[in-house]
Amino acid sequence: MTRLEAVLKACEDKIAKEVVTIPIDEKLAIADYFVIATGNSRNQTQAIADEIEKVMAEMGSEPSGKEGYREGSWILLDFGDIIVHIFTAEDRKYYDLERLWSNNK
Numbered sequence: 166m167t168r169l170e171a172v173l174k175a176c177e178d179k180i181a182k183e184v185v186t187i188p189i190d191e192k193l194a195i196a197d198y199f200v201i202a203t204g205n206s207r208n209q210t211q212a213i214a215d216e217i218e219k220v221m222a223e224m225g226s227e228p229s230g231k232e233g234y235r236e237g238s239w240i241l242l243d244f245g246d247i248i249v250h251i252f253t254a255e256d257r258k259y260y261d262l263e264r265l266w267s268n269n270k
Contacts, residue, residue: 169198171224172247175216176202179209181251187266197246199266203257207237210251214240217249 166174169186176184181202189196204210214234221227221244230243238256242249250262 168221168224168226168244169200169247171220172200172217172244172249175220176200176213179204179213179216181209181213182254183257185263187263189266196243196248198248199262200247200249201257201262202249202251203254204251205254207253210237210240210253213251214242214249217242217251 173184173186181204184200184202187199187201189199191197202213204213211234214231218228218231226244228242228244230241232241233239238253239260240249240251242251252260
């Protein structure tokens with residue numbers, strides 16, 4: 166299982182909704198992929214983040230950055246080549262990262 170597959174499986178296991186993988190243009194050099202997922206509540210976004218961290222730790226990878234966990238409305242996990250964004254539905258709609266990144270390809 167690849168690291169990306171592990172992240173996606175962790176999202177699935179915690180019943181994340183609308184999981185999207187966005188390949189990032191290699192010229193940008195910030196990551197290879199963004200994974201964007203939605204949780205029904207702040208508790209669920211935190212559970213999704215916890216599961217992702219658990220499976221990635223089992224693969225020997227810790228996030229180099231982690232933001233927003235306490236608030237839970239937008240959690241960012243930076244694994245270098247994969248950056249995971251976990252939103253509540255309201256914040257995902259507001260920030261609309263899919264639109265933003267699809268315009269930058």
